[in-house]
Amino acid sequence: MDWSEERTATLKKLWLEGLSASQVARQLGGVSRSAVIGKVHRLGITVRETPVRQRATTARAPSRISVRQRPSRDVATPRVAPRYERIEEDLLPTSGILGLGAHSCRWPIGHPENDDFGFCGRPKASARGSYCEQHSQGAFRRLSGGQALEAWALKGVKEKRIQPRLV
DNA sequence: CCCTGATTCGC
DNA sequence: GCGAATCAGG
Numbered sequence: 013m014d015w016s017e018e019r020t021a022t023l024k025k026l027w028l029e030g031l032s033a034s035q036v037a038r039q040l041g042g043v044s045r046s047a048v049i050g051k052v053h054r055l056g057i058t059v060r061e062t063p064v065r066q067r068a069t070t071a072r073a074p075s076r077i078s079v080r081q082r083p084s085r086d087v088a089t090p091r092v093a094p095r096y097e098r099i100e101e102d103l104l105p106t107s108g109i110l111g112l113g114a115h116s117c118r119w120p121i122g123h124p125e126n127d128d129f130g131f132c133g134r135p136k137a138s139a140r141g142s143y144c145e146q147h148s149q150g151a152f153r154r155l156s157g158g159q160a161l162e163a164w165a166l167k168g169v170k171e172k173r174i175q176p177r178l179v
Numbered sequence: 180c181c182c183t184g185a186t187t188c189g190c
Numbered sequence: 191g192c193g194a195a196t197c198a199g200g
Contacts, residue, residue, distance in 0.1 A: 014192095032182085047194090049193085050192060181200100182200075183198100183200070184199090185196100186198105187197095190191105
């Protein structure tokens with residue numbers, strides 16, 4: 013590709029219209045952004061009539077909706093969320109911690125300081141979760157707003173409101 | 180990371 | 191004259 017009079021004229025036109033060097037290069041085809049810049053300098057038209065046009069993606073302002081309705085991370089992930097209902101505890105532990113296998117429900121039952129403390133130990137509802145069918149239902153209970161958190165992850169041993177049976 | 184123009188310098 | 195490479199930024 014050479015700078016024929018026609019291509020040079022096109023370059024000149026696009027550049028003076030305010031297209032960026034890479035945009036001009038794309039329009040012309042067969043030349044790089046650097047080539048365009050070099051040519052522009054040699055032509056001595058580095059001062060443009062029109063300021064560089066911003067690309068549409070850059071110029072686009074965020075929509076009002078997405079800004080207003082997206083909750084901030086701070087709100088979505090409270091450090092302390094003691095607004096959970098008491099969780100029914102009708103199952104007896106089937107396992108101590110040493111008896112837990114990869115597929116055992118890890119719902120804690122009882123108080124760690126007591127002899128009868130243990131884990132549910134029943135088969136997990138899914139390979140990904142940590143709990144059996146029943147405990148995966150009851151493990152997360154949200155009273156209002158915020159994100160459902162895993163009760164045990166909130167240090168259920170100390171959090172009486174979350175693990176009443178542990179006290 | 181995406182992008183911008185400016186400059187240098189071997190070709 | 192050309193433009194890749196590099197620089198200095200946004």
